[in-house]
Amino acid sequence: MAVLTLAQALNQGLEQALAEHPEVVILGEDVGRTGGVFRITDGLQRRFGPERVVDTPVAESGIVGMAFGMAVGGMRPVVEIQFMGFSYPAFDQIVNHVARIRNRSRHRFTAPMVIRMPYGGGIGAAEHHSESTETIYVHTPGLKVVVPSRPADAKGLLASAVEDPDPVIFLEPIRLYRAVRETVPEDPHTVPIGEASIEREGTDVTLVSYGAMMKETRQAAEVLAERGVSAEVVDLRTLVPLDTDRLLASVEKTGRVVVVHEAPRTLGFGAEVAALVAERALYSLQAPPKRVTGWDTVVPLKKSEQYYLPSVGRIVAAAEETLTA
Amino acid sequence: MLQLLTPSGDVLGEPPLSVDLTRRLYRAMVYVRTFDRKCAALQKQGRLATYAPFEGQEAAQVGSAAPLDPEDWMVASYRDAAAMWMQGYPWELLIAWRTGDERGGRPPEHVSVLPPSITVGGHMLHAVGLAWSARHFGEERIAITYFGDGATSEGDFHEAMNLAAVYGLGVVFFCQNNQYAISMPRTAQTRSETIAEKAIAYGMPGVQVDGNDLFAVFTATAEAIDRARAGDGPTLIEAVTYRLGPHTTSDDPSRYREESEVEQWRRRDPLERVRIFLSERDAWTPEWQERLETEASTEIERAVELAEGMDGLGPARIFEAMFDELPPHLVDQRAEALRSVGQ
Numbered sequence: 067m068a069v070l071t072l073a074q075a076l077n078q079g080l081e082q083a084l085a086e087h088p089e090v091v092i093l094g095e096d097v098g099r100t101g102g103v104f105r106i107t108d109g110l111q112r113r114f115g116p117e118r119v120v121d122t123p124v125a126e127s128g129i130v131g132m133a134f135g136m137a138v139g140g141m142r143p144v145v146e147i148q149f150m151g152f153s154y155p156a157f158d159q160i161v162n163h164v165a166r167i168r169n170r171s172r173h174r175f176t177a178p179m180v181i182r183m184p185y186g187g188g189i190g191a192a193e194h195h196s197e198s199t200e201t202i203y204v205h206t207p208g209l210k211v212v213v214p215s216r217p218a219d220a221k222g223l224l225a226s227a228v229e230d231p232d233p234v235i236f237l238e239p240i241r242l243y244r245a246v247r248e249t250v251p252e253d254p255h256t257v258p259i260g261e262a263s264i265e266r267e268g269t270d271v272t273l274v275s276y277g278a279m280m281k282e283t284r285q286a287a288e289v290l291a292e293r294g295v296s297a298e299v300v301d302l303r304t305l306v307p308l309d310t311d312r313l314l315a316s317v318e319k320t321g322r323v324v325v326v327h328e329a330p331r332t333l334g335f336g337a338e339v340a341a342l343v344a345e346r347a348l349y350s351l352q353a354p355p356k357r358v359t360g361w362d363t364v365v366p367l368k369k370s371e372q373y374y375l376p377s378v379g380r381i382v383a384a385a386e387e388t389l390t391a
Numbered sequence: 392m393l394q395l396l397t398p399s400g401d402v403l404g405e406p407p408l409s410v411d412l413t414r415r416l417y418r419a420m421v422y423v424r425t426f427d428r429k430c431a432a433l434q435k436q437g438r439l440a441t442y443a444p445f446e447g448q449e450a451a452q453v454g455s456a457a458p459l460d461p462e463d464w465m466v467a468s469y470r471d472a473a474a475m476w477m478q479g480y481p482w483e484l485l486i487a488w489r490t491g492d493e494r495g496g497r498p499p500e501h502v503s504v505l506p507p508s509i510t511v512g513g514h515m516l517h518a519v520g521l522a523w524s525a526r527h528f529g530e531e532r533i534a535i536t537y538f539g540d541g542a543t544s545e546g547d548f549h550e551a552m553n554l555a556a557v558y559g560l561g562v563v564f565f566c567q568n569n570q571y572a573i574s575m576p577r578t579a580q581t582r583s584e585t586i587a588e589k590a591i592a593y594g595m596p597g598v599q600v601d602g603n604d605l606f607a608v609f610t611a612t613a614e615a616i617d618r619a620r621a622g623d624g625p626t627l628i629e630a631v632t633y634r635l636g637p638h639t640t641s642d643d644p645s646r647y648r649e650e651s652e653v654e655q656w657r658r659r660d661p662l663e664r665v666r667i668f669l670s671e672r673d674a675w676t677p678e679w680q681e682r683l684e685t686e687a688s689t690e691i692e693r694a695v696e697l698a699e700g701m702d703g704l705g706p707a708r709i710f711e712a713m714f715d716e717l718p719p720h721l722v723d724q725r726a727e728a729l730r731s732v733g734q
Contacts, residue, residue, distance in 0.1 A: 133520060
C-alpha cells in the first residue's frame with residue numbers, strides 16, 4: 067500500500083488495466099510520448115508501446131468515433147479528452163452513437179468504453195479549460211457518469227469503468243489531481259459504479275457533493291463541527307446511476323440538505339438532488355434544500371475565478387441557513 | 392472516371408466478371424429494386440414511417456458489396472438497404488426498422504453490419520475503429536462504409552479519412568455521389584472537381600467510377616478491398632450515380648431539379664445495361680426476368696408480413712436495451728410507465 071495522489075492512482079489504474087486486459091487501449095492527444103497534459107498516462111507508452119497507448123491527431127470527434135468502432139469490434143478503448151471543454155466536438159459521437167448503439171441494435175452491438183475528461187476550474191487556466199458541464203452527459207440516456215474525489219476511489223472506479231459493459235464518462239477533478247493523497251491498494255481493486263460514500267456521519271445537515279468540490283465540502287464540515295453543527299458528508303462518486311437510497315436515507319436522517327457543485331446552477335445536478343428530495347423525502351425536511359453552485363455564467367478567467375467557485379464560506383453559510391430556517 | 396460497361400451495354404475491354412456472376416448480381420439488382428419500390432409503396436399506404444428510396448443506385452450498392460467477405464464490417468446509411476442485404480441483413484429486419492421497430496436494428500449474430508446511422512457522416516468513423524479492432528485481434532476483416540456526396544462536407548468525413556490514413560487501416564470509403572443532398576446539388580456542395588480527388592489530401596488513393604456500371608463498381612471496390620486486406624490502407628471510391636426518386640417520401644424533388652435531368656439519368660439505368668450484356672450472351676430471357684420479379688415479390692411480401700407481424704416494443708421493453716443491466720432509476724421508471732398504461 068502506497069500513499070498516492072489522485073493522478074498517481076489513475077496512472078496505476080490505467081497501467082493495471084493495460085496489463086490485465088489485452089483489449090484495452092488508451093487513445094488521446096499527447097497521451098503517449100508526453101504522458102498527457104496532466105501526465106496521467108506517464109510512462110505507459112514506454113511500457114506498452116504505441117499500439118496500446120496511442121497518440122492521436124487533434125480530432126476529438128474522430129477519437130471518440132473511432133474508439134466507438136473499436137469498442138463495437140470487441141476492444142475496450144479508454145479515451146482521454148484533454149479538457150472537458152474540448153469534448154464538445156465529440157458531442158455528436160457521444161450522444162448519438164456511444165450512448166445509443168446498445169439500444170439501436172437491441173444489445174447486439176455495444177460500446178464498452180471509457181471517456182476520461184479532466185474537468186473543473188480552480189487552476190487559473192485559459193477559457194474552455196475549466197468546464198464542469200456534467201449535466202449534459204448526465205442528461206443523456208445510455209451513459210454512466212462517474213466523478214471520483216479521492217485517489218483510492220479514482221483507481222477503483224476506473225477499474226470498474228474499464229470492465230463495465232456500458233460506456234462511462236469518467237470525470238477527473240483537475241484541481242485535486244495532486245492536492246489529495248491517501249493510501250491506495252497496490253493490487254487492482256474495484257469500487258462499484260453507482261454507490262455513494264458516506265464520508266462522514268452527522269446528524270444535523272447533509273452536505274452532498276462530488277468530485278472537485280468535495281475538498282471544500284469536507285472543509286465546510288470541519289468548520290461546522292467547530293461551530294457545534296454535525297454535518298453528514300455524502301460523496302456521490304457516481305452521478306449515473308445515482309445512489310438514491312443512500313442519498314435519501316441521509317437526508318431523511320438529518321432533515322436538511324445542501325448540495326454543492328461548481329457547475330452552473332440551472333439544471334445542474336443540484337436541481338436533480340433537490341427534486342428527488344422534494345418528491346421522496348419532503349416530509350422529513352426541516353428546511354428547504356439549498357444549492358451552492360457555480361453561477362449561470364461562463365467560468366471567469368484566472369483573475370476573477372475566485373468569485374465563481376463555491377467557497378467553504380458559502381457552503382457553511384448555506385448549511386447554517388438550513389439550521390435557522 | 393472508370394467505366395467498363397456503357398449505358399448501351401457495350402463492354403470496354405474484357406468483362407471483369409463471369410457471365411454466371413453477372414447473372415447473380417443482376418438477380419440481386421432486380422431483388423433490391425423490387426424491395427425499394429415495395430417500400431416506397433408501403434410508405435404511401437402509411438405502413439412505413441418514412442422511406443429513403445435508392446432507385447438508380449442499385450449497381451453502386453450491389454456492385455460494391457458483392458466483393459466483400461461475409462465477415463467484413465459494413466457501416467452504412469439509411470439509403471443503403473441494398474448493400475446491407477447483400478452483406479446478409481435480412482429483408483424483414485430492414486423493413487421492420489422502417490416500420491418503426493427497434494428490433495430491425497438487430498441483425499443476426501453472423502451478420503457484421505451495423506444498424507444504419509441517420510445522422511450524416513458520423514458513422515464513417517465507426518468503420519475506422521472497426522478496422523482497427525480487426526487489426527488488433529489479427530482478423531482478416533476489413534470495413535466498408537457508405538455515405539453520400541452531402542456527407543463529404545461533414546467534419547467527420549475529414550476526421551475519418553485522416554485517421555484511417557494516418558493509422559493505415561483497412562477501410563473502404565464508398566461514396567455514392569447521387570448528385571443531391573436533399574435539395575443541394577453536388578456542384579454546390581464542394582468546389583472540388585471530383586469527390587474522389589479529396590483522397591489526395593489524405594494521402595490515400597481515390598477512384599471515381601461510373602456508379603451505374605456494375606462492372607466498374609465491382610472492379611474498383613474489389614481492388615480497394617484487396618488493398619485494405621493486404622494491410623495497405625484505405626481507399627476512397629466515388630461512385631457517380633443518381634437518385635431517381637425523392638430524398639425521402641416526404642421530399643418533393645420537383646422543387647429543385649428538372650424532370651428532363653431525371654429522364655437523362657433514367658437512360659443510364661444500372662440494370663438495363665447489364666440486361667443487354669446478358670441478353671447478348673444468351674444469358675437473359677424475358678421469362679427469366681418475369682420469374683425473377685415474381686420470386687423477388689414473393690420473398691419481399693413474406694418479409695413485409697413478418698415485419699408487420701412484430702408487435703412493437705411496448706412500454707416495458709423500451710427500457711431494456713439502455714444498459715446491460717437495468718439501473719435502479721430505470722427500474723422505477725419502467726414500473727411507472729407500466730402503471731401509466733394500466734399494467
